[in-house]
Amino acid sequence: MTAWVRTLSELDLLWTRRQLRAHVVWLVSLALLLVLAATVPRQALESLRFTLESLLWIAPFLALSVGTAAWLKAAGADSLIAGVVSRAPVIAIAFAALLGAFSPFCSCGVVPLVAALLAAGVPLPAVMAFWVASPIMDPEMFLLTLPVLGLDFALAKTASALLLGSLAGFATLGLQRFGLFRQVLRDGVGGGCATSRLRQGPQVQWAVWREPQRRAQFGREALRVGLFLAKWLTLAFLIESLMVAWLPADMVAASVGGDRPWAIALAATVGAPAYVNGYAAIPLAGELINAGMVPGAALAFMLAGGMTSIPAAMAVWAVAQRGVFFWYLLIVFAGAMLAGYSYQGLVLLRAGGAL
Template structure:
């Protein structure tokens, strides 16, 4: 103990290790083994089989994301912010779902666009749709909840971007948000470098040693990231299915009414699970009585209200823009859930 106290670096490293998804998964399984040893085999097999089922999606998603990063294709997103404002909003909402950015990596990208004079309406359209869907999330959602739900989420992401973009445009037309920015930041919260907006993609990335290294680094980093979070997700899903009575779930978010969908959205905001963990858990909830509309509202509200996404908004814009971002996210989540339930 004295050594750990005298060596704060070791203490910090130990704390980071304890807080990893791997450790949480191991602790949860150990608890089941100690408290209910007769159930440990069922829980482990459920989690392993679910992870293997999603494995092909993980592999494809990681390869795709690594390729986009190595080629520099994310710079193409910047083209969505050129031209007329209405056109910018439309393209920004679509490209928001295609951009391979994490919630904190988008900070310098958004800051650069605002500094270059891109209208807040188009930036908000991108900002709202970007946390909801990207190629890896689309594939993982399809693996856990099926392609209809994955496509529904993708459509909802674009729809929320359009809803937010045109709402901001209308407000700005009345003189609101004349000066939305705080102080422009130059680096992201996780150390990711800002994309170079004036560079061009190099599709044959393997011809350059630096890009090959980028591909390898992204493949390993994203592969481990997805694997650890999905492993935790499926362990949690296995525990949910095994220990939470179906009538409890159905009583809270069951049914098909508008009220249930609104409750799911409001619960989803503080109870955020990242886009890689949420689909497997929602699959378990839906098996126990959660409606499809409530699941969609829960997922969308949670993604918009994630700590990285909210930190991105708060770090760049003034409080009234931040409040509008959250209001648009919640109302858009409820509306998406209602429409998805109807369809």
């Protein structure tokens, strides 16, 4: 009898720990708001408003992404999609980079869609191409960049989106062929390996509403993935609100201004963790270039800040395995530097200078 009681107690403790781990992100968000309310009440209200507005803005993308992932999973179409993309990886990567460069997603907003694509069985190289290219440029940002930074800068940023997205995809494909990144998504996001290896599944049935089992699977998958992403995005937006309030973009950008030899590397280093809204960064970059910042440093800063930041990195950490997460950060940092130095080299070449 004593052994049974001990076993039940251990199971109860294990369940409690699992529940605590499952809700720890919500608890951290709540604790952060309570600390702000006790110390800086005005900022607590502002952070709450910012977070709710951000969640409301991203809700349609989140619902579309989660719904698509759940539908494809319930339909049994994940292996079919993986097979189609895997048979033509080069075309898939090029198309994903092109699609990303013209999609209206920010670094946080693209994460739910990335999770949905991976959960649906789309191989990581194509997803990585879209993932990297998407936050850099879109048609609206291109039109806003033209009058402030000029056609050359707008074209350089667009080319960076296409080239860095393609580079990320092909580099990931090469590493996968050496056996890396076989497991992509974290547990709880709804993913398997999402590599080029096909997964066996049930027969594809697109009309999932016709079968009770598939309807139930759709509901479970949508609820599980939706709540998982929502809790991490809530914490990410809370932290983003504090960065916007206490770490203004103009102060961050001013720290990497000037034409020092290390300006481009410093711009990429500072831009990677710092939050810089892609649209707000346009007039800011124009002012800094007029004040003496080299164009290559401005491009590196905007690329690094656009592709990732502390809030966006948190969202990536939530859905991706650790190796994929650090690989993504490396691509962002190296890509921003490569684009910055390349563009600065072209500027100097056109001006008759030298690197």
